[in-house]
Amino acid sequence: MKNGMKNGILKSLLRLLQNRNKAEAPPPVPAASPRGISSKLAANLQRFRAEFGNSSDLVTREMRFGGAEGPRIALVYLDGLTDMKALMQSLAGEAAPGVRERKSARQWLDHLKQTAIAAGEIKEAGVWGDVVLAVLSGETAMFVDGCADVLTIGTQGGDRRNVEEPNTQSVIRGPREGFTETLRTNTAMVRRKIRDVRVRTEAMRIGRVTQTDVAIMYVQGLAADNILAEVHARLNRIDTDGILESGYIEEFIQDGKYSPFPTVFSTERPDTIAAGLLEGRVAVFVDGTPFVLLVPALFTQFYQAPEDYYQRADFSTLLRLLRFVCFMIALLAPSVYIAVTTFHQELLPTPLLIGLAGQREGVPFPAFIEAVMMEIMFEILREGGVRMPKTIGQSVSIVGTLVIGQAAVEAGLVSPAMVIVVAITAISNFVIPAFNMAISLRMLRFLFMAVAASFGLFGVVICLIGLVLHLCSLKSFGVPYLAPFAPLQLNDQKDSLFRLPAWMLRTRPRSLQDRNVYRQPPKGKAP
Amino acid sequence: MFSAVALVLLTGCWNRRELNELAIAAALGIDKSESGLKLSVQVINPGEIADRKGAGKQPPVVTFEAEGRTFMEALHRLTTEMPRRIYLAHLRMVIIGEEMARSGIGKALDALSRYYEVRTDYYVVVARGQTAAHILETLTSLEKIPANSMNTSLDISEKAWAATGKTTLNDLISGIHNIGRSAVMSGITLDGNPADGPEMNRFQSTKPPVILRYSGIGAMKGDKLAGWLSETESKGFRFAKGNLTNTGLVVPCPAGGYADVELVRMNSKVKGKVAGGSPAGSVTIRVEGMLTEVSCDIDVMKRKTISRLEREIEDEIEEAVHAAVRRSQDDLRSDVIGFGEAIHRANPKAWRNLKRNWPQAFRKMKVDVNVDMKIRRIGTVNEPAAKKTEE
Structure with missing residues (x-):
């Protein structure tokens, strides 16, 4: 008895495991459903309702087209995804006298397709699966009684977010529009910026369940063939049930899967994407998110803001240098502080040493614990600030930082110098324009702190060397991550650490492609 | 891992x-x-x-x-x-x-x-x-x-x-x-x-x-x-070593009272040579300075007055250096200015013999001191304050 029960449990567990291993099948489409479409209207509608499980947002509207003698037709669409106003207007009312003579269902279908319906995009479908997918994407399926072909009409619409100023990567000077959740709106925004037939958009669907629209955009002739082929190959390789954000795709297609550094650039800004396309990069749009991916992504790109090109060149250059300084601070400040105060006191000027030593009087923890404590405290505050409602988030995080920082010093838990170090580190981290690059620095900082606490500056330097080696080994879609520094590309230096004036930026980055490099006529040649 | x-x-x-x-x-x-x-x-x-x-x-x-x-x-x-x-x-x-x-x-x-x-x-x-x-x-x-x-x-x-x-x-x-x-x-x-x-x-x-x-x-x-x-000897020593920058020097005026000169620039050369088996040394000092205080009745606008002051200062420095040399030769018997090193540099062969009884040879060594002083600036007023009050 007991044994039998045990066996039963084991078996069911085993079955569960096996089920998990199997790829999850798309939802309840009956396995035996025929591919074809019945010519009977009622049967088709019946089948539709059955497959959607009588979902309340599925609308099946039967009507007679062109008055009493017209054919019986039915519209099937998902309420909320569609904009039916224009379609309904063109279907209402009597058909013109000459039209009434058409008798066969096929003829009616052709008439509807070619003349009667006022819609931009009408396709004919003969396979059941295509029709279902069209309805799921917001199109309207039109059945004509007695005909086994179906019209799918492009009625996508419904409520969508308007184009707004992006929340991330805001600028002082520059366009204020940001991408929305709608793929078509997003591609249009980029197309509006580059009016050239060579801008190509390739559509594909990824996600077995979500069937998410993904579009690849590039400029023909500027994007290198091998990069383009690589993007296609990697996107085609994705086999998953759902893509809900471009982050899913990013993780599937990025190089260096275990590297803390991002090798795919993402942005909310159409101008950044347009600039990227002109440099020969490839953009990947994903429906349902305002974040568009841009590949190949190089290390320097994450330290460049779109505004660099809208402000004066000298100022932009200074800002870029400042960002690299901040990069070093964000990465190294706490670890260098730990190393110097616990191993290399002789490096400090005497008055500074005395000052620091005085502050550390009565602090109960070693400098490393102190630093880790404050860093974690700050990370908690920041994470709390992000998740909180926008209206209170910012004030709470500022107050939290101030109060906790001040209180911790007064309680003698940390030294004031440590608060300064943590604060400058945090602020430097915010200077980095790309959030995903800032995250990787946040993570690496703790590693550096641990190494500094055990080995001092020696350890920090060894770790830095390791970091540089790692960066050198990274590639993004075949392009070395540290280009144009390693390998050195002298011509590209004009727009990496420095930003030379626009009239000096004659060529496109050669690290990406070298077929079509001239943006402006080469020196000495008339335009 | x-x-x-x-x-x-x-x-x-x-x-x-x-x-x-x-x-x-x-x-x-x-x-x-x-x-x-x-x-x-x-x-x-x-x-x-x-x-x-x-x-x-x-x-x-x-x-x-x-x-x-x-x-x-x-x-x-x-x-x-x-x-x-x-x-x-x-x-x-x-x-x-x-x-x-x-x-x-x-x-x-x-x-x-x-x-x-x-x-x-x-x-x-x-x-x-x-x-x-x-x-x-x-x-x-x-x-x-x-x-x-x-x-x-x-x-x-x-x-x-x-x-x-x-x-x-x-x-x-x-x-x-x-x-x-x-x-x-x-x-x-x-x-x-x-x-x-x-x-x-x-x-x-x-x-x-x-x-x-x-x-x-x-x-x-x-x-x-x-x-x-002593204080004078110390100053003489420092002059011979030649790394002074803004030291002040007090010089007596011809008609009583003092003037004060601050050094602006100076360099000195300590040289040594061996002539006929006996060592000899020389110190050459060039000094530039500016007048910072005149508490006596002289006309600083005249070239002649200035050059007299310059000569006074030259004597003063020369005296101090001599004092330092004499003290180190007779009393301390220690070659602090470094004539031995200068001879070593000028004539390494002779130095090899000389260094065995350098303390004795140093005591008998003759030392020449040459000082050249120039006053470059006389300050922001022309006439001494002391002179005005007398009129």
């Missing part, structure tokens, strides 16, 4: 020391004692110096003393009376008691130059007529840390006063080994009763009863202090 993590965590943080586990030594004093030497150390009390609110209750520095047969033994014995580990990398001053200095400092300096933690950028001075311990116990005003006060005071007075000179450990050690150029050290002394030095209460007064003061330059012979140069 595991071993990599273990590697990091199991190092035990070798050599790690938190700031608040350190006793930062600002100055060391070395005195002679029966057992060998007595080490006194001036340790900074960082809480007292960095903390603005609670300051003033405790002295900014604390001194500890220990005896030992060797320097390091005394240093290690100090740990028996201190709660923290002595940290020597930020040493500003090393003070040697006069008694110790006269009996030889070579042995004590070896540890300072050999021990890994000590840097060599501090100054070494002699406690003139005092024990180093007394000097270290004396608190200073304005600058809270006496060692810092001594350090910066020596820096400034070396430039502005000329009768002091800073000596680092390297200078000292190379002087001990170099027979052709002996080392020198400034002397430091304290005015007032040494017993008042450590008292905090005395800062209630605007005029502290005990102050530290530099006085004179001590000439070494080998690793022993041979004697002190």
